[in-house]
Amino acid sequence: MDLSVLESPASIGAVAPAPLIARRPAQLVGNTPVLWIDEPFAPPGRGFHAKLEGANPGGIKDRPGLYMVREARRRGDLAAGAPIVESSSGTLGLGLALAGLTHGHPVTVVTDPGIEPAMVRLLTALGARVDQVAAAHPDGGWQRSRRERVAEHLAEVPGAYCPDQYHNPDNVAAYRPLAAELLAQLGRIDVLVAAVGTGGHSAGVATGLRESLPDLRLIGVDATGSTIFGQPAAPRLMRGLGSSIHPSNVDYGAFTEVHWVAPAEAVWACRQLARRHCASGGWSVGAVALVAGWAARTYPVGTRIAAVFPDGPHRYLETVYNDAWCREHQLLDQRPLLEPEEISEPDEHVVTAWTRCGRVRDPLGRQTAAKAGVR
Template sequence: MNRTTPTATLISPAQLLADTKRPMHTPAGLVGDTPLLWIGAPFTATGRGFWSKLEGHNPGGIKDRTALHMVRAARERGQLLPGAPIVESTSGTLGLGLAGATYGHPVTVVTDPGMEPLMTGLLTAYGAEVDLVDTPHPTGGWQEARRHRVEELLAVHPDAWCPDQYNNPDNVAAYAPLAHELVAQLGRIDTLVVSVGTGGHSAGIASVLRGFFPHLRVAGVDTTGSTIFGQPAAQRLMRGLGSSIYPRNVAYDLFDEVHWVAAPEAVWAARRLARDHYATGGWSVGAVALVARWLARTLPAENRIVAVFPDGPQRYVGTVFNDAYCREHSLLGHLPADDPDEITHPGERVVTRWTRCTHITDPLAPAGRPASDIHALAGAAR
């Protein structure tokens, strides 16, 4: 029997390695250059879709970028001395970044009972100390309680440094490379969809992209019960987006619209993405994907939409992707509406389901003063 022997085309080792990442000497080298994935049917309408920036491909998620940048900048300015402790309030993702970007600094993460056991385990494994607050602040909720605990720890350790991700402008500056990656990967971007929590990555990415694309449309994604865009504070199940305080890094003047998404709607989208596209994440990813899906259907077909997925699914195996947890919190069986509800002003009424508003205001702005002026003053005062 005749047998054909396949012949390989001889190429040099340099050619074989041309499209691979270089070996890295430090974990910091693994951060950035994350991939884009097209999300189309069946998650979206046939013939429509959007690009997703998969920040879960960083070792710890999107906040690896800001952890590295804030620590490096503080060291260069002499604010963080060699070997000094780092203390920060976080729901988890920034803690992972800080633990990996310590340059020899001990890290204390101040969090609350809502942190997933898997995240607590990872932080401990990476050498961080987890400090748990046990009582929410009466008006500022868990976030304010965590910030008060950070102040207590800083008073006990005067050499310690707090990144203050909610107000530190380095949190914003850290995301310029991500914006540059998007420009290099796509060439043109018409619409950006981003979750909003501390305000860092939404402000950092959108401000740079606006410089390239002056007509860029920016859709912010918040959660019901969050105060960021002027809704009253309420109990929030979702972590990673939303706030019970008013972070000064939120650049209100950059947003064209805001969408509030409820937890069951985010769960539906995150699970549907996992089943249909093998790329998903937690609360923020589900909420962002739901909004991007709607924009892909309602905007012109040629509009190029990018949605930033801040992390992957791993930390959510006990929540978003756990049937028992979801049943306990009544998160299953809630198919989102085809279109969001609409309000004309953030204070029009309390929203409890996916809702959209195109009138953006800074809740702390004096009456009659544009949000852009307030944001500029806050930046000058930092």
């Protein structure tokens, strides 16, 4: 590991520059730190660089929350003071609450009973209204049920605006600054590991990086039970990654490979990150760390791997970090295998544990299939 990439002058004895003073909370978004992660995910010297998006006020989706609202206002799609309504499992809700405070819009977050009570309280404290649907749609699950409720709100309130994070290209464009930050912090990046939910940050960061690093390899991380990469939909315990619908923002052609991770594996990784590195987060963070550690062990020595950690641990204290809750769901004491199962096609069979596939294609046939090259 080249420590000079990460160390600041303050860490080698110089006087640290005075931190910037924000005049508005939106100015706190971005310029998040990078942390080197090795054991127990990889041997010393063969770890990965974690981009800690939990350092934003609400997490990684502060970026698209602010950007989508700003662009909608610029285009005239969102009038001054008009309501914002969106479907969210929580993190984008925080970003939209911040955007609402910044630009003067009331925000309604449509969610479902799986949202953590702490997240409901936090969203409410930030001034957002939380509307929970009562039942999952028989075909599209909770996400389709939530989106149908959003449509009801839009029909009832003239001038209300939905950013539609699943299909809005502004959700992708919002992550170009994150790519620029990674380039400034790390210089060369060979492999990017990113969770996939709406598809926004994997597509946006990879596109931005490939303008300078055309040979970048992108590893997608999904949840078991998610339909994004061609698996059948199933009930999902994990929040924040995966989907029961097919967002058009997912750039299938950009991925080198995809991994599916199960809840117990993500819990193990989250807790190891907290214990060993004092930096952790939720389901997406654990899943990404597990896969990034595998890449650090598998790719040649000297490969520079960056992983995006979308949030911090606070909303998961009663789930991922709660022993009683984890025991109830049989998630404790299940150390993952060192290697994922391998399948040759994304729909070869139903996966229930950590699994890797080197072929990535749009299950709806909207984009040309992309096949991984040989490492």
